[in-house]
Amino acid sequence: MAGALDGVRVLDLSRHLAGPYCAMMLGDLGAEVIKIERPGVGDESRHWGPPFFGGESAYYLCCNRNKQSLTLNLKHERGLALARELARGSDVVIENFRVGVLDKLGLGYGDLKAINPRLVYCSISGFGHTGPDRDLGSYDFLIQGRSGLMSITGEPDGPPMKVGVAIADVAAGLFASNAVLAALLARERTGVGQHLDIALYDSQVAVLANIASNYLCAGEIPGRWGNAHKSIVPYQTFQAADDYLILAVGNDAQWRQFCEAAGMTAWAQDPRFAANPDRVAHRDVLVPLLQDLLRRKTVAEWLQLCAEADVPAGPINAIDKVFADPQVDARGMLVQMPHPTIGTVRLAGTPLNLSATPAEMRLPPPLLGEHTDAILTRLLGLDGRAIAELHRDGVV
Structure with a gap:
């Protein structure tokens, strides 16, 4: 059965976690996702380990299923030209470069909008494309601290603590995927795309939810409550006797x-x-x-x-008990996929359950450049000689 986003093509220029997580959500829903990576290096998260399995880091594996990998040298003019052609035939571009970097390369929203007015262009950055800190780089840990999340996490008499998962990255990826879906729907009415400006900082401030509301309405600066709740007891x-x-x-x-x-x-x-x-x-x-x-x-x-x-x-389960939980199995939250170097890769499944257009685990996280030649042939019409020249010249 076709997925909800069947026929939508996503050009994923992002790396690390927030952007790839967004693109994976779209891929789970049926979009064709083409992941652009640096030749010989790839997404930096490929090297964030141990643990490694079949040459791939577990970190990279967690957010890159349902994608095809195309290596492309964006420092080479021919690489940039190929990226523009791919964008011309895409519905969505996702990027998380430093603000202004892609504009200098001719791959900014204005450049690509000129050749593809229907393009939905999603930028994910630490602090967004406006404001005094737009040029600052950032990582999830820094955002957790600056957003106030760490000030409310931990024991009352202990130091501030980060959450055990990169929650600002994941939240930004989820907000970004939501914005992409809304922009695609708007495009059906207007015929044109738009630029989406998603910031990790904005996303984490939004995730403060009732904590933010308590302060904004009552003026009280919340502290840390550990595993207790300020307003509900018990x-x-x-x-207990054993745990x-x-x-x-x-x-x-x-x-x-x-x-x-x-x-x-x-x-x-x-x-x-x-x-x-x-x-x-x-x-x-x-x-x-x-x-x-x-x-x-x-x-x-x-x-x-x-x-x-x-x-x-x-x-309070350890992670091994989570994935041995019959409820996790019944809900399809543990998936096993064939993988060319690992054999079988086990991944957390998707929580996106659609009755008529279900999400599907079609492709395992790709090897670096695994689909380069096939994409160049299928989407850009290049023949074997042209592709060989691109490899020879370090373009792909």
């Missing part, structure tokens, strides 16, 4: 259900604990009582008890 980790678990009581009805199931009905009637605002005000009393109670059973016992009482609770 909503944190506790230590840690999460108890997430989101309303008073759930609190009463938990108390009854745990044999502590008096807590539900105690005026200090009956309503959530009271539990928040008396967390210093309630949390130690809960901790003492939860140490009396194992995680499995508490999870069964909470499930039967319809109270949200869950384990």
Whole structure:
């Protein structure tokens, strides 16, 4: 069955994580994605390891499936000319070069719009194409710090901490893919494309969500709460007899259900604990009582008890347990794909579930330049002699 984006061609000039993640999402939805890489070097993430498998880094593998790799030297005039021709026949260009670099090469939005007015041109950068810091380079870690995310992450009496995944990169990639889809829809109405300016900094500020709203509305600068919640109690980790678990009581009805199931009905009637605002005000009393109670059973016992009482609770899984989880398997979030050097590569699946035009894992992450000759022949009509000359001259 054809994917939702079947017939859409994406020219992916990006590298690292945010841009490739965006392009992969579009590829999962059926778009043809052509990944442009430097000859002999490729996307820098290919070298971000260990671990490496079959010559490829696990980092690179995580965000480059459903793509074809074409090596192209953008420092060579013939390489630039080929890139322009590919852009002429593409629907989307994704790039994350420093602001202004592609303009100097004649591959900026204005240059490509002149030859392809329908082009959706998505730029992803640290700070965007406007503002005093537009020329600054950046990485996810720096964005996590500057955006305020690290100031609210970690234990209250500990140092600020980053999130364990490159969340600013991933968020920017997701926002970018959303913007691309919107721009393609707008193009159906107007007949013309547009420039999308997506910044990691903007994306991470947006992801602050209720934390940002709390400050903007109330003027309170939030601190770090560790694994607790400022406004909901109990909503944190506790230590059971054998390991840690999460108890997430989101309303008073759930609190009463938990108390009854745990044999502590008096807590539900105690005026200090009956309503959530009271539990928040008396967390210093309630949390130690809960901790003492939860140490009396194992995680499995508490999870069964909470499930039967319809109270949200869950384990804190290591990654091996995540991918052994039957729910992950049932939802297709673990995929296995044949790969030319690895044999079979295992990847996290896509959460994009469309009933009529399902996402599909068609192509494994490509080897560097794996599809160069085929793309030059199929899309640009070059013959064997012309392609051989390009290889000889270091253009591809």
